[in-house]
Amino acid sequence: MKLELQGITKRFGSLVANDNIDLVVNPGQVHCLLGENGAGKSTLMNVLYGLYEPTDGRILVDGKPVTFRGPGDAMAAGIGMVHQHFMLIPVFTVAENVALGDEHTKAGGILDLDKTRARIREISDRYGFDVDPDALVEDLPVGVQQRVEIIKALVRKAEVLILDEPTAVLTPQETDELIQIIEELKAGGTAIVFISHKLREVKAVSDVITVIRRGAVVGTVDPSASTGELASMMVGRKVSLSLNKAPATPGETTFTVRNLTVPGAGGQNLVDNVSFDISRGEILAVAGVQGNGQTELTEAILGLHPHASGSVRLNGRELLGMKVKDIIREGVGFVPEDRKVDGLVGSFSIAENMILNWYNEPPFAKGLAMKPAVVLKNAREKVAEFDVRTQSAEAPVSTLSGGNQQKVVLARELSRPLNLFIASQPTRGVDVGSIEFLHKRIVAERDGGTPVMIVSTELDEISELADRIAVLHGGELMGVVPGDTSRDVLGLMMAGMTAEEALGQGPGQNPTPAGEGGTAAGERISGEHAAGEETR
Amino acid sequence: MSAANGPNAEGIAEGTAAPPPIPGTVETPPAGGDDRGRGILKSIATGSSLVAILAVVLSIILGGILIALTDEDVAAASSYFFSRPGDTLGAAWAAASGAYAALFQGAVFNPRADSLALMFRPLTETLTVATPLILAGLGVAVAFRAGLFNIGAQGQIILGAMFAGWIGFSWHLPFGLHLVFVVLAGFVGGALWGFIPGILKARTGAHEVIVTIMLNYIAIYLVGFLLTTPSFQNPGSSNPISPRLDETAVFPQILGPQFRLHLGFLIAIAATYGVWWLLNRSTVGFELRAVGANPFAARTAGISVTKGYVVVMMLAGGLAGLAGVAQVAGTERVLTSGIAASFGFDAITVALLGRSHPWGVFFAGVLFGAFRAGGVQMQTLTGTPIDIVLVVQSLIVLFIAAPPLVKAIFGIERKKKPRKASRAKATVSGGAA
Ligand SMILES: Nc1ncnc2c1ncn2[C@@H]1O[C@H](COP(=O)(O)OP(=O)(O)OP(=O)(O)O)[C@@H](O)[C@H]1O
Ligand SMILES: [Mg+2]
Numbered sequence: 001m002k003l004e005l006q007g008i009t010k011r012f013g014s015l016v017a018n019d020n021i022d023l024v025v026n027p028g029q030v031h032c033l034l035g036e037n038g039a040g041k042s043t044l045m046n047v048l049y050g051l052y053e054p055t056d057g058r059i060l061v062d063g064k065p066v067t068f069r070g071p072g073d074a075m076a077a078g079i080g081m082v083h084q085h086f087m088l089i090p091v092f093t094v095a096e097n098v099a100l101g102d103e104h105t106k107a108g109g110i111l112d113l114d115k116t117r118a119r120i121r122e123i124s125d126r127y128g129f130d131v132d133p134d135a136l137v138e139d140l141p142v143g144v145q146q147r148v149e150i151i152k153a154l155v156r157k158a159e160v161l162i163l164d165e166p167t168a169v170l171t172p173q174e175t176d177e178l179i180q181i182i183e184e185l186k187a188g189g190t191a192i193v194f195i196s197h198k199l200r201e202v203k204a205v206s207d208v209i210t211v212i213r214r215g216a217v218v219g220t221v222d223p224s225a226s227t228g229e230l231a232s233m234m235v236g237r238k239v240s241l242s243l244n245k246a247p248a249t250p251g252e253t254t255f256t257v258r259n260l261t262v263p264g265a266g267g268q269n270l271v272d273n274v275s276f277d278i279s280r281g282e283i284l285a286v287a288g289v290q291g292n293g294q295t296e297l298t299e300a301i302l303g304l305h306p307h308a309s310g311s312v313r314l315n316g317r318e319l320l321g322m323k324v325k326d327i328i329r330e331g332v333g334f335v336p337e338d339r340k341v342d343g344l345v346g347s348f349s350i351a352e353n354m355i356l357n358w359y360n361e362p363p364f365a366k367g368l369a370m371k372p373a374v375v376l377k378n379a380r381e382k383v384a385e386f387d388v389r390t391q392s393a394e395a396p397v398s399t400l401s402g403g404n405q406q407k408v409v410l411a412r413e414l415s416r417p418l419n420l421f422i423a424s425q426p427t428r429g430v431d432v433g434s435i436e437f438l439h440k441r442i443v444a445e446r447d448g449g450t451p452v453m454i455v456s457t458e459l460d461e462i463s464e465l466a467d468r469i470a471v472l473h474g475g476e477l478m479g480v481v482p483g484d485t486s487r488d489v490l491g492l493m494m495a496g497m498t499a500e501e502a503l504g505q506g507p508g509q510n511p512t513p514a515g516e517g518g519t520a521a522g523e524r525i526s527g528e529h530a531a532g533e534e535t536r
Numbered sequence: 537m538s539a540a541n542g543p544n545a546e547g548i549a550e551g552t553a554a555p556p557p558i559p560g561t562v563e564t565p566p567a568g569g570d571d572r573g574r575g576i577l578k579s580i581a582t583g584s585s586l587v588a589i590l591a592v593v594l595s596i597i598l599g600g601i602l603i604a605l606t607d608e609d610v611a612a613a614s615s616y617f618f619s620r621p622g623d624t625l626g627a628a629w630a631a632a633s634g635a636y637a638a639l640f641q642g643a644v645f646n647p648r649a650d651s652l653a654l655m656f657r658p659l660t661e662t663l664t665v666a667t668p669l670i671l672a673g674l675g676v677a678v679a680f681r682a683g684l685f686n687i688g689a690q691g692q693i694i695l696g697a698m699f700a701g702w703i704g705f706s707w708h709l710p711f712g713l714h715l716v717f718v719v720l721a722g723f724v725g726g727a728l729w730g731f732i733p734g735i736l737k738a739r740t741g742a743h744e745v746i747v748t749i750m751l752n753y754i755a756i757y758l759v760g761f762l763l764t765t766p767s768f769q770n771p772g773s774s775n776p777i778s779p780r781l782d783e784t785a786v787f788p789q790i791l792g793p794q795f796r797l798h799l800g801f802l803i804a805i806a807a808t809y810g811v812w813w814l815l816n817r818s819t820v821g822f823e824l825r826a827v828g829a830n831p832f833a834a835r836t837a838g839i840s841v842t843k844g845y846v847v848v849m850m851l852a853g854g855l856a857g858l859a860g861v862a863q864v865a866g867t868e869r870v871l872t873s874g875i876a877a878s879f880g881f882d883a884i885t886v887a888l889l890g891r892s893h894p895w896g897v898f899f900a901g902v903l904f905g906a907f908r909a910g911g912v913q914m915q916t917l918t919g920t921p922i923d924i925v926l927v928v929q930s931l932i933v934l935f936i937a938a939p940p941l942v943k944a945i946f947g948i949e950r951k952k953k954p955r956k957a958s959r960a961k962a963t964v965s966g967g968a969a
Binding site for chain 2: 302304323324325326327328329334336341342343344345346347348352356357359360365368369370372
């Protein structure tokens with residue numbers, strides 16, 4: 001099936017999110033959309049999937065114009081979409097989720113799941129998905145849930161599959177597996193539209209790259225172009241992909257964590273007896289495969305886990321046991337892992353979100369009364385400083401593109417006096433140009449004398465920012481190693497070796513054998529990265 | 537993180553979407569306020585005001601049709617509909633317009649009254665009836681903005697009236713001071729009835745809808761029971777009715793003795809402004825709105841979700857309690873078991889129609905006051921049953937609950953765009969390099 005978009009324009013009020021876009025998607029091709037935050041990629045895909053009606057332009061399937069009044073129509077026409085947040089029912093099995101909305105019934109209207117099961121097995125075998133139709137969705141890791149979404153689309157005979165930032169929530173290893181699946185689908189004739197801000201992935205999977213800037217297509221690039229070329233094409237200026245930060249000059253140690261333990265529901269500890277220090281003017285990066293206690297570690301420091309035990313001291317004050325509000329008052333900046341859930345109130349304006357945890361402090365409030373004019377002025381300044389692409393600081397934050405929402409969170413947390421800065425996945429969904437800026441801001445915060453703790457599942461980001469690296473595995477600290485430790489050693493530690501053991505194995509060794517327990521994160525991508533770096 | 541069921545990759549398609557549930561390891565705020573039903577109810581209660589206005593118009597039209605269908609003249613004329621259809625239509629028009637004219641006369645302006653002042657008497661009646669509706673409607677709306685469904689306005693009105701009434705007839709204080717105590721007591725009584733579901737929600741996660749509904753029953757039977765005890769029942773009476781409130785404890789009639797409109801209406805105006813200010817201009821309102829819109833983000837920002845629930849339910853109950861004060865110290869001046877009439881339930885409709893915005897609630901309250909005040913007149917003048925008014929009210933709720941229906945009827949949204957223009961454009965555009 002050949003899919004064509006002709007002259008697609010989408011306006012939101014006076015804002016032109018898509019400006020006369022033409023795009024052709026051919027069978028058996030991976031078509032990648034590249035563009036800055038707010039360039040209009042998601043909007044275009046929502047138009048294609050029938051979620052938005054285009055202001056102008058038309059969609060052609062095999063040369064015939066079609067109109068989509070909703071995702072149902074798009075699916076009927078053979079278009080499937082996997083959203084970044086999955087639309088699965090957690091308490092249903094895989095088969096039930098797949099059948100939902102497309103149920104087969106036996107005589108008398110009895111649900112016939114066997115057919116669906118068979119289809120799932122068939123697809124799963126063909127593309128190597130490795131998905132059990134009877135598993136409960138809530139028990140599955142994120143990467144597998146994503147595959148369920150893909151299966152859902154394939155069962156409905158999708159010939160074009162839209163993946164909007166599918167890798168933003170995946171571990172490097174899951175990313176590798178996804179790329180594998182994409183290759184298989186491609187070989188089977190499925191067309192794929194792929195959106196990502198991670199240039200190496202883009203280079204690895206795409207056949208065609210279309211670059212969008214400020215709503216309009218600025219051209220196509222060959223996937224063999226260097227990451228640097230890709231970056232400058234999408235941003236419209238030269239982007240330096242490496243940070244080149246000055247070495248840290250650690251000062252006094254003001255932040256200490258001792259024997260921090262967060263009990264889990266099932267009896268095992270989510271964070272298990274973890275101790276470390278961070279000095280002023282130093283960045284400690286916490287590495288680890290997603291779900292090894294990083295989230296709980298940061299949340300416990302912010303006071304979100306009432307049952308945490310041990311000690312967390314900042315400037316000599318014990319934080320454990322304090323209220324979240326008071327911990328924030330102590331000068332802790334916190335960027336949560338999932339901006340939509342924990343970082344932002346979608347229906348609030350950008351201005352309100354910019355002061356979400358500072359709303360009752362001067363100059364934004366005096367007593368009970370808030371000062372809307374001051375709040376707005378502050379937001380306008382931050383929007384300009386952090387290059388948040390929006391028409392108005394009073395717009396609801398939910399109308400921003402994903403990357404711009406992330407910038408709002410960063411802007412809020414980095415613009416007050418801090419004694420500690422904690423950020424989880426600080427640049428998730430952010431384009432390369434803005435990553436450059438945000439990384440510089442984080443380093444500037446360090447150089448201003450703030451202890452900084454960065455949690456990231458991206459080894460690139462870790463090695464870019466870290467002065468020292470702490471590795472978590474199963475809630476335990478495997479050790480704290482220097483910032484320039486090799487990826488191989490980090491990979492071993494992330495798989496559960498202590499620092500001594502891993503260093504003892506020597507950095508000269510080959511990367512962890514593929515498939516080993518699935519925890520030694522994404523060496524394939526990291527290997528390619530080494531090649532990619534030369535092009536910088 | 538694991539399963540997340542957000543509606544859209546970046547939530548850009550649905551501004552009002554509830555946040556996706558987060559996994560169990562993190563301590564979630566009790567009953568996080570984020571299931572799908574909640575999301576739908578949220579959009580019903582805070583959607584566009586255009587839909588609200590259209591829903592009212594549509595309901596009035598349908599009400600008119602209903603009046604015509606049940607009218608005797610129309611029925612008579614319809615027996616020869618095919619020979620003279622004009623008769624039927626004419627009779628239908630006469631019936632509907634006559635009924636609504638009577639409603640208007642009873643609710644706003646009566647040109648047949650003796651003096652100009654008396655001509656406006658219906659309007660003052662409307663405002664009198666609107667007073668408890670506005671106050672209790674604010675109580676429902678304010679809870680809603682914090683993500684809670686306060687179905688308990690009925691019980692809160694009763695408690696407010698009970699507290700205020702008791703102070704009014706059993707304490708004897710000087711003028712002014714007495715009234716202040718009456719008002720305060722009413723607020724406290726309502727707030728107490730709001731505190732219970734609030735604290736239960738905060739501490740145990742008990743769903744406020746269930747608790748408030750049960751508290752309504754408790755309040756209804758409690759006041760019924762108390763009115764049979766010596767401390768509440770009027771001595772010498774065998775009816776469940778209290779003594780009259782002291783003269784010092786009743787609201788002055790602000791337009792003089794020939795109009796029932798009392799100080800309570802001014803309190804309703806002040807409360808509307810107060811709630812508006814609190815929600816939109818104060819730090820407390822910021823907290824409540826954040827808790828209502830995304831409890832997870834609120835918690836991460838250091839806002840106590842549980843405290844928010846308790847505070848807002850007390851405020852909501854207090855406002856409904858003031859509605860009880862308006863009833864007992866303004867309109868009725870005596871406590872009966874029927875003191876709350878059905879104001880507490882109508883208040884939910886009023887809050888819905890007002891989109892949970894304070895001034896929206898105010899005008900919705902006035903509209904419903906007009907329906908009530910005018911409905912009586914309509915029945916006496918044209919024989920149209922007052923139940924028609926209830927039907928119209930119910931239709932309004934129905935239409936508000938189904939915005940797509942209203943939009944479809946009025947043809948808003950999804951207009952067909954001109955196809956030709958796009959084709960012309962498409963040929964012009966070329967792939968840049
Ligand atoms: N519902 C909406 N109302 C108003 N403006 C919107 C809406 N949805 C998107 N926009 C605006 O349209 C523009 C394009 O947004 P879009 O989400 O398509 O960007 P994107 O290319 O996907 O960016 P990102 O890489 O950050 O995900 C942005 O400026 C955004 O603010
Ligand atoms: Mg996007």
